[in-house]
Amino acid sequence: MRPLKSTLLFLVFFILSSCSSTPLTGKKALLLVPEREENAMGVKAWNDIKRKERVSRDSRITSIVNTVGVNIAKQAARPDFNWEIKTFESSSPNAFCLPGGKIGIYTGILKYAKNEAGLATVMGHEVGHAIARHGGQRMSQQLVTNLGMVAIGVTAFSKMPPRKRNLLMAAIGAGVAVGVMLPYSRSHELEADEIGMILMAKAGYDPREAVKFWERFGRAGGKAPPEFLSTHPRSGKRAERLSAMLPKALEIYNSSRVKYGLGRSL
Ligand SMILES: [Zn+2]
Numbered sequence: 001m002r003p004l005k006s007t008l009l010f011l012v013f014f015i016l017s018s019c020s021s022t023p024l025t026g027k028k029a030l031l032l033v034p035e036r037e038e039n040a041m042g043v044k045a046w047n048d049i050k051r052k053e054r055v056s057r058d059s060r061i062t063s064i065v066n067t068v069g070v071n072i073a074k075q076a077a078r079p080d081f082n083w084e085i086k087t088f089e090s091s092s093p094n095a096f097c098l099p100g101g102k103i104g105i106y107t108g109i110l111k112y113a114k115n116e117a118g119l120a121t122v123m124g125h126e127v128g129h130a131i132a133r134h135g136g137q138r139m140s141q142q143l144v145t146n147l148g149m150v151a152i153g154v155t156a157f158s159k160m161p162p163r164k165r166n167l168l169m170a171a172i173g174a175g176v177a178v179g180v181m182l183p184y185s186r187s188h189e190l191e192a193d194e195i196g197m198i199l200m201a202k203a204g205y206d207p208r209e210a211v212k213f214w215e216r217f218g219r220a221g222g223k224a225p226p227e228f229l230s231t232h233p234r235s236g237k238r239a240e241r242l243s244a245m246l247p248k249a250l251e252i253y254n255s256s257r258v259k260y261g262l263g264r265s266l
Contacts, residue, residue, distance in 0.1 A: 033136055033143070039099045042172060066085050066087075068263070083101040090107060097126035098174060114213075115265050118213045120199075125192045131195065134191070137188070166178040166180050167180060183231045197246075200249075206253060206261050208250070209262055
């Protein structure tokens with residue numbers, strides 16, 4: 001067999017064998033990088049962020065953030081993740097969950113969250129991106145479209161020029177660490193909304209607050225949208241889809257053993 005042909009065959013096989021199913025929604029996804037490598041990049045980005053950002057010393061706020069984070073993480077059914085939750089002091093309304101379960105909440109988003117259920121909406125959505133491996137999917141897209149298949153592999157990653165490396169880090173959701181913000185696609189947003197609503201309902205937070213949170217947050221746009229909003233665009237469709245998901249989420253919420261309702265105010 002000629003080398004080109006066998007390489008192509010290998011690639012086709014590689015791509016076909018790289019499609020996996022997303023938890024809770026069952027959607028198929030293209031994933032070219034093993035999850036453990038994604039998680040290792042997540043840990044690296046997490047350490048960078050912790051070095052750069054100021055961790056909040058507000059004990060009331062951090063205790064609420066930690067409680068909600070632990071409750072959402074429990075429902076994510078990933079005991080293999082090394083979950084960590086940190087509150088960062090910053091006016092930027094931002095939040096993220098890196099591959100492997102590193103949740104960062106910026107204090108600037110708390111005024112939109114307003115209560116524990118609003119916070120559970122944000123965390124559920126971000127954890128949804130993480131367990132559905134949207135970061136890994138974006139990274140796979142970057143590898144195919146921008147960087148070329150040769151870039152696959154950890155050795156290649158460490159030898160990459162910083163700009164390309166940053167693009168991959170941004171793809172896993174580490175935009176705050178490398179200063180490159182990559183928006184998620186609309187289908188990833190909808191999927192994260194759906195997973196997030198299920199997680200918050202299972203954890204005992206009133207899922208009706210999810211619809212209200214995105215309304216509050218959508219109104220915050222203005223001329224220069226906040227970071228989180230620019231990578232998580234508002235759309236008329238979103239409110240519509242959230243309302244459509246609500247009956248299923250309410251059913252889960254009504255049968256959950258613990259109910260916090262809206263929880264404490266922030
Ligand atoms: Zn999102």
